[in-house]
Amino acid sequence: MTFRKKMLTATALSALMATAAQAEVTVLGWPGGPEEEALRAVTEIYNAKDDVAEENKVELLFFSRDGFFDKLQADLAAGSDAFDVNLLATYSIGRYAPYMEPITLSGEAEGVFGDTVLSTMQFEGAQYGVPTDLSMHFLFFRSDLMEELMGDEDAKATYAAISEEYLGTAMEPVAPDEMTWEDFAATALYFSRSVNPDSPTRYGTVLQMKNLLFNMMVFQSLPRAYGADWMDADGNITVDSEAYRTGLEMYKMLYDAGATPTDSLSYEFPEANAAFTSGQVAMMVQWNGASGALTGAESAPMTADVTDSVAPPTGPEGRFTHIHGLGLGLNKNAQNPDGAKAFLEWLSTEEAAVAYATAGGAPGLTGTAIEAVAEARPDLVPLGEFASNYGYVMNGATGANALSIYELQAQEFTGYWGDTQSLDEALSAAEAGMADLLK
Amino acid sequence: MRIASLIRWIVFALAAFILNFPVIATLITSFKSNAEISRNPGLCIREPTLANYATVFDPAGRFDVWQFLGNSLTAALIGTILPIALCFPAAWAMARRGVGMNVLFPAAVNLRALPLIVFAIPLYLMYQTLGLLDTKLGLGLILAVVNIPIALLILTNTVRELPYELEEAARMDGASMATLLFRIVLPMCRPAIVTVFIFGFITAWNEFLFGLMLTTRDAVPITVGASFFFASGGGGVQWGVAAAIIMVSAAPPVLLGLVMYRHIGGSMTGGAVKG
């Protein structure tokens, strides 16, 4: 073979390999959890289909979970074509929309997911993703302890005395599903040893107060129950409100009274779960994603059997749970946009959604789709129900700066809880920053 | 005398324990099941298990830990050897002749004070154009930049402390620059070079941010790969598996330290002063 021929062959070969690599659909997913398992399962089903051409088969890709969104942002902004389909979330949709293309869902999508859930993947009226997983908050509680409290006259007397001292009115214990946030606070205090030396647990609740944007989502439902919002219809920032004050003060009161672990200011998801499963905490508001970990005999050997969950407590303005969705959407620079679109369209069919749910994912489903998985995944039934009854998104929380607003709130609110600034300072700083970000 | 020596050993053991406490706690956690971690937070294990390590090394698992380790090794070696090669001649020129002490030395050493993250985006764009994204070479090159300051600082300092007489004698004999550098100076610098190698290797091995930003699939280093194993349902941390992967990813630099320790300590006495 002459040198020239060799070169030609090499070029031809590399061209061939390049097309082979390009023709696949690369999907960037959320690593390490049930989302990953479910995505692997549906991908397998999709790739096994006869009508999916060889060059449109789906290949999965995962990034590190630490710094996932920072890396994704750098990739998208630089116009990376390393993936065709990528993860997106409700709170970051405004940030990533400029680098993505709206997509068309299957005709079944509306019946499978329902409007509320579909809207978690919309930005400025366009559908940017298939909603794969729905995240919200549940009130997890120890059913054994709650029953004991409800049936014990002495305990009720102590409970009344404690609530009178800390909250100003003598209260009676109520079942978790009927709790207001005031009841939640009273119960948390009752089950804390620093308040009630006879408490069976060390702490009544565990609040996640680390300076972290996700913790603000958990917190948000409390002021929301008192009518809080980020801005009103005219675009005025309304964070400096009675509702936010009530919520922030309640957290602070519980923290100062020792109703939540001393180190709560550094707690996030795993720390809170670890505290709860140690058996030393009576109840907590936590992500629905914790269900498996909190009720599995393997991961929670001491508390799994006596752990139950309901929607978060209610307030004067109603009962609320913050919702956001994870989903998959189309990269503007995709190398194989047609293959990617075909996969996304299929992903929004009932067949795919049911398979995804059965394999461990947590999609918000309605209609026949939820009936199909109800037996295998009973925990998904309340998910869809809570989402439509109690789900909310703050006004402005899908905008381009939503993430920055959560970060700002985390910074200012934790400063108040940690005594580095006053409530007024925290709220006025939050208001000023939010006005800037929501402009 | 014997009592003093006994006390010294006790203090040594105590210091070793306290300094290594997080390492010991991590090691112990890596042998506990999740159930035991939540039930028994202490330092003794009731039912030791290798399950966490099995998860990490599961050949049918979702991620290939060997590939991550291999990527880290290649990138870290590039990122350690290159700075030594580049800095050794420069360090000699700086220490002996004051070359570049006004600008080059402070500027290069200063790089260590900078959060290199500010170079992340421009580097990303540059690597994208050059085709260095997601390659071990690309990662290794930037790790070399990370290690240049400390290599330059330690080597310059070392050369400055070397006795001058030997070099002078060699010059008199008409030795060339290369002979002087590599036959006379280099052997005397060996302990310092080993030290720079070890420090540099550890730094390069443990780097996270560039590993995250500049790799995607083929060149992912272990620090980034490790976090694939941490997460369990909904963003939580599987403490046992996390502990196991931390131990696995720390093993190569620990082994390196064990192999190299003899070059750090005693040999310094021999080499440097005999002249």
Next chain:
Amino acid sequence: MSLSQRSENAILTAPLVLFLLALLGFPTVLDVIYSLSDVSFETLRAPTFTGLDNFRAVLADPDFWQATWFSLKFAVLTSVAECVLGLALAIYFSPILRRAPWMLAILIMPMIIAPAMMGLMYRLVLHEFIGPLPNYLYNWFGVSYGFLTAQNVFKTIFVIETLQWTPFALLLFHMAYESIPEDIREAASVDGTRGWRLLTRIELPLMLPTLGVALFIRFIDGFRVFDNIWTLTGTGPGGSTTSLSIYIYVAFFRSGEIGQAIAASMILFAAAFLVLFVAARRGRGKETA
């Protein structure tokens, strides 16, 4: 010997200079442009020139000064603590390390663990219910000490950093101590200089350059601390553990204020350069004197 000293010098330093230019030349130019522009992730390829606005905004940002103060305080305290401890231990343990050199490997183990993972492990070790330390504190003394409350968090990360990096100083001092020629010690002991006097009059002065290097490296590393704090507490309650590196990272990625983040690092680079420039000048001045 055919080469002039001038061209020799050029050959000796050229590889380093060229390498740095090749890797950081373009990024530096682009960073300078960014620092003078209004730029976000969306406008990476089309920044708008705004002059010195970013620098003004950074200098007027109280959070920037708070982060600078945090980093300075952290760097001074940890570098001094690490060097004092490292020096004391290196000398005190030298008989042990001379007899059993592999013991050194045990002492330097902590610095081998990636700081990011160290931070993560402390989340476990310090956890009130699953961490060994609080567990023993509670069982033996009945206390629930909040290691990471807004009031204690600085002390805790100070200890964490010091525990991890004292071995670094120890290693450098061990090398310096062992490289002191035996005949110097012998000569001193003939003169009757022993023990404490030998240490303070003869050995410590000989180790002074190493002390300088160790302090300097640890100061810089303490100043730019990122990984362990980031994984352990993030920016901390109310931003109380925001080091300058964390400030810059957050501005860069989370707030998308790329121009400001780069402006902040340029200010940092300029300040550090000035310090080193002066230090190098003075060092040279002494040499020639």
